[in-house]
Amino acid sequence: MSGVITGGWSFVIAAYSLTGAGFLIYAISLIMRLRETK
């Protein structure tokens, strides 16, 4: 046991994808709500 984490790219991709998806979905919801209020 070296205490060094090897690999881990799947976790990195998951974190970045989730963040991007969260911002994108929120932006889409804002656009839709802005259109509704017009």
Added chain:
Amino acid sequence: MKTAWIFVVLGVAFLVAGSYLGLFVAPAEEYMGNVQRIMYVHVPTAWNWMLAVLYAFGAAIAFLFTANAKWDARLEAGLEVSTLLAFLLCCQGSIWAKPTWGVWWDWDPRLTSVAVLLFASIGIIALRGFVDDPHRRAVWSAVATIIASVDLPIVYYSVKWWNSLHQQQSSPQTVSSQFHLPLRLNAFGVLFLMIGFIMLRTRVANMNRARETALPPMTEHAGEIA
């Protein structure tokens, strides 16, 4: 409105640049390896989440002092964006925790105090949905936001006050200089995106309020009168 979109575009540009550097240019950390690259989105989300909570807190105080509906719209926007950031923060942290701590979640003081504020924010948003009277809704949510914000200093100092599994706060002073640029770019990226979102969401809240107050009062016998 145009300014808000400029902030959103700037935020995306900074995030793309910072994430590219964080994923493909910055070296892997000595012990955590590639998993450490999650820090480039996790830490900027945490910093800006705290700013969003502070913004909502300030808007709540300002509303209680002025009773101006514009502050209530800002509170509504700050609350919603802070909830989004808190949700992302918990998910990113959980994804980081699994390979580094061996568990997806731990009832550690830092994680628990963030979760408390996340659920408090969701509760306040739900509360706003239940109250029909705009003034009462604004007062109740302002008071609830102020009470919930007491948790923010607990979140910040939790890693210092208690023996937390979560590491101490990360900042450019506590990480290697090779990690500075992607961390800073993403911090500004999330900041600009957050400002843009808050501005747009405030507009939605203002327009909803205007529509709500412009409607004639509903009466039981409205059908009969017509």
